Amino acid sequence: MAEPTDTMRRIPAHQIQEVAKALAGDLRLRILEALGERPKSITQLVEELGVAQPTVSINVQALEQAGLLTSSQGSGREKICARTLDKLLFELPMRPGEGLHEVEELSMPVGLYTDCEIGPPCGLYGLEGKIGCPDDPRAFYMPERVQANMLWFSEAGYVEYSFANPLPKGIPLQQLMLSAELCSEAEGYNQEWPSDISLSINGKPIGTWTCQGDFGDRKGKLSSNIPLGSSQYGLLTEWSISEEGSCINGEKSAETVLSDLNLQYNCPIKVRLEVREDAMNCRGLNLFGSGYGDHPQDVKLRFVRTAD
8 A cells, every 4th residue: 555645645535525515516626726837826727727716715625624725814914725635535434433533523503493382472583584473383383394493482391303313323422412502491582591401312411401491682693683672692402321420511410321321323312402391490591503503503412423
């Protein structure tokens, strides 16, 4: 097998898809071809390739993220691009799981829940504004709800998501982690309005997190479409499950362990965020997606594989 050199890079099996996606396009190959002999500016690439500047910049960024070129600032703040490699050596996977990352991550849009139980007051927000009529639970069953980037309800209720299991059969899992940006829900907003928000996975309790308020004292970093005087942002909260037990933000929250979840490679993983009727603080929740709140993410489930 050829050994890597300064102009050749070995691509491990778990990185093949990322690099292949970066190379999947005639323009990107032409950009690399144009940089074969010497570095060039974005302006020079635009002139040579006959393509609009924004299109060149977007494709240069994709190649840069894959490590196939680098960029630096030249004179006059012009971006100078240089190719980093002349050859790639792909190492194809030899065993199940070798093509996976150590951490596999799935991101679920807020509006793609598969089950819910909601009562008024409640609502859904998309990037272009309200979805359906405010305080009408029927909005949660409309087709347009898949566009929701934020949802809320004020008392007891839940939303449930069905995640695929990305790990092939027989691949051991070390930890399962779910994160979401959440807060309680009050009329308008109330910085001191605790609500007990619980997570269960496949019907097993993972833990209850008490959010201390419904936060609206400032604009959320991403909440340009939400008027002041209402919920603006939440707190990024993480539940984790291993064979040691369950935790919330690193603190023990339940005795449930990974094996209790009965995860199957060909069965959905049902994730439920809920405020229970018997909760001490039954004050609803706000769930923020990638377009609202402070954090540009949706409901995120991460699978940490056991090291070989």
